Amino acid sequence: MPTASAWHPAVEDLPGEFAVFPLTGALLLPQGRLPLNIFEPRYLAMTLDALAEGRMFGMIQPNPVEPPTPNGPGLYRVGCLGRLSSFSETEDGRLLITLTGIIRFRVAAELAMRRGYRRVRADFTGFAEDLDLDARPALDRERLERMLRAYFRAKGIDANWQAVKETPDAALVTTLCMICPFDPREKQALLEAATLDERAAMLLTLIEMGAHGGPGHEPGQPLS
Numbered sequence: 001m002p003t004a005s006a007w008h009p010a011v012e013d014l015p016g017e018f019a020v021f022p023l024t025g026a027l028l029l030p031q032g033r034l035p036l037n038i039f040e041p042r043y044l045a046m047t048l049d050a051l052a053e054g055r056m057f058g059m060i061q062p063n064p065v066e067p068p069t070p071n072g073p074g075l076y077r078v079g080c081l082g083r084l085s086s087f088s089e090t091e092d093g094r095l096l097i098t099l100t101g102i103i104r105f106r107v108a109a110e111l112a113m114r115r116g117y118r119r120v121r122a123d124f125t126g127f128a129e130d131l132d133l134d135a136r137p138a139l140d141r142e143r144l145e146r147m148l149r150a151y152f153r154a155k156g157i158d159a160n161w162q163a164v165k166e167t168p169d170a171a172l173v174t175t176l177c178m179i180c181p182f183d184p185r186e187k188q189a190l191l192e193a194a195t196l197d198e199r200a201a202m203l204l205t206l207i208e209m210g211a212h213g214g215p216g217h218e219p220g221q222p223l224s
Contacts, residue, residue, distance in 0.1 A: 011128050014103065017111060017121050019046045019057040020079060022072065027187040028059040028080040029199075030101045030130035032174045038095040042116030047084070047095050049115065055084040058105060058120065061188055071110060071118050078192050080104050081122070101174075103130040104191065129195070137200035139169045144204055148176070150211035155181065173200045182206055 021036075021043060028034045038047050050057045058079045066074020082099035089095055105122035113119065129135065145164065152159050167175065177190045177199065186206055193199035 008131070008133065009102065011103070011124050011131065014081065014124060015054060015056060015122075017119060018054075018081065019050060019114070019117050019119050020060045020075070020107075021046065021057060022060050022062045022075055022118065024062055025184045025187065026059055026061070027178045027191060028082050028099060028101045029174045029177055029191065030080065030103055031133065031171070032101045032178050033085070034059065034082065034099045034101070034178065036097050036099060038097060039093075044093075044095060045115040046117040047087075047097060050084060051087065056081055056102070057084075057099075058082065058122070059099065060107070060120075061184055069110065071113055075107060075110075076188055077107050078104055078188070079107070080191065103127050135196050136168075136170050137173050137196040139173065139200045140204070141169060144172075144207070147204065147207045147211055151180075151207045154211050154213065169200075170196065173203055176207075177203055180207070180210075182210075 026034065026036075038044055046057060058081045060079030061076050062073035063076045064073075066076075068074060081102045081104075083102055084097055085100040086098040087095065088097075103124055104127045105120075105124050107120045108123040109121040111119040111121060148159075148164070149161075151157075164172065173196070177187070180203075182190070190199055190202055190206075193202055
């Protein structure tokens with residue numbers, strides 16, 4: 001049975017080195033929940049190793065403007081450490097997991113690969129507030145919901161509006177940042193926002209831009 005500190009660790013309890021899963025367009029934020037379908041052999045190995053060693057690995061995006069490295073594409077310098085919070089295995093050998101975000105990190109150094117997957121040494125300096133489960137953003141909720149309706153309509157996204165209304169502010173900001181079809185660079189900017197208030201303000205700006213014809217979601221595709 002996981003201990004309370006395993007689910008809600010202090011900075012000093014976090015691993016200094018861990019695996020990372022580089023995936024363009026995939027955003028994990030602290031307290032967010034990211035479902036993943038794991039099927040490549042190297043990431044199956046990474047997931048099984050994580051299950052045996054603390055249940056944590058990081059999500060990070062490849063950075064297209066960085067030169068490739070011997071280990072693969074260049075990476076953004078900021079990612080998010082997550083904990084495996086659910087896990088199931090399919091008959092064809094895939095792993096269906098949910099990764100729950102814990103805290104952002106900066107890549108201090110990339111380490112030698114293990115079983116084909118990448119690993120980093122992490123620096124959590126400046127991100128301790130990510131561990132505050134009671135943080136609440138300054139949010140104009142009425143404006144956000146109004147613009148969100150226009151954004152979803154423009155992108156052809158269906159939504160459960162009752163669920164939207166019932167979701168607390170912090171959880172709504174995190175969820176929308178993760179699931180809205182923003183550009184990978186926009187997702188990285190949301191990840192790197194210094195505070196939850198700044199992230200909420202940036203989210204609202206992106207939604208307002210998208211509601212007026214910005215690029216994004218294909219019409220007719222439901223929001224999952």
